[in-house]
Amino acid sequence: MDRDGTLNPDLHYLRDASLLELNRGVGNALRLAREHGYLVICVTNQSGIERGYYTSQEVDRIHEHLNELLSPHRAHIDAFYYCPHRPERGCACRKPGTLLFERARDDWGIDFATSAVVGDRAIDVLAGTKLGLLSGIVRPPGHEAAIEAELAATSATPEIRADSFGAAVGRVLGRG
Numbered sequence: 584m585d586r587d588g589t590l591n592p593d594l595h596y597l598r599d600a601s602l603l604e605l606n607r608g609v610g611n612a613l614r615l616a617r618e619h620g621y622l623v624i625c626v627t628n629q630s631g632i633e634r635g636y637y638t639s640q641e642v643d644r645i646h647e648h649l650n651e652l653l654s655p656h657r658a659h660i661d662a663f664y665y666c667p668h669r670p671e672r673g674c675a676c677r678k679p680g681t682l683l684f685e686r687a688r689d690d691w692g693i694d695f696a697t698s699a700v701v702g703d704r705a706i707d708v709l710a711g712t713k714l715g716l717l718s719g720i721v722r723p724p725g726h727e728a729a730i731e732a733e734l735a736a737t738s739a740t741p742e743i744r745a746d747s748f749g750a751a752v753g754r755v756l757g758r759g
């Protein structure tokens with residue numbers, strides 16, 4: 584899944600891990616995913632590294648802290664993959680590029696046919712669709728129109744639309 588806006592409120596170029604909080608229901612959803620046998624992997628664009636807003640060490644610290652926040656929920660993120668580049672670079676790892684997903688697949692022996700991606704942006708859906716992943720978009724109440732406009736503008740076609748991360752994960756876990 585995606586990170587900012589999906590697991591936690593998007594604080595825009597967050598540097599200080601202590602400001603981090605989980606979105607409601609995320610801990611429970613990730614615990615359920617784990618109980619269903621899913622690996623839980625986060626793929627995130629962090630261009631703030633190349634922009635000089637924060638370091639890769641600070642991003643690693645944020646990811647450690649996310650797992651600290653998840654621990655009381657008996658949930659855990661197995662791995663984080665992030666793109667540190669500015670968009671202008673045109674790298675293959677920045678979503679909707681698929682390189683980080685492919686790296687995770689190779690590192691962990693993941694079968695995309697039985698996996699899914701959940702995020703709050705069209706780029707998450709586009710990356711997932713290219714790879715044959717089931718894709719779900721989180722549309723928080725009040726943001727539906729903006730997200731639908733982004734999906735339409737990019738021709739992104741998620742199989743799942745949900746009003747929260749927990750609801751999206753529930754739909755993934757309930758697939759036939």
Ligand SMILES: [Zn+2]
Pocket residue numbers: 666667668674675676677
């Ligand atoms: Zn990149």
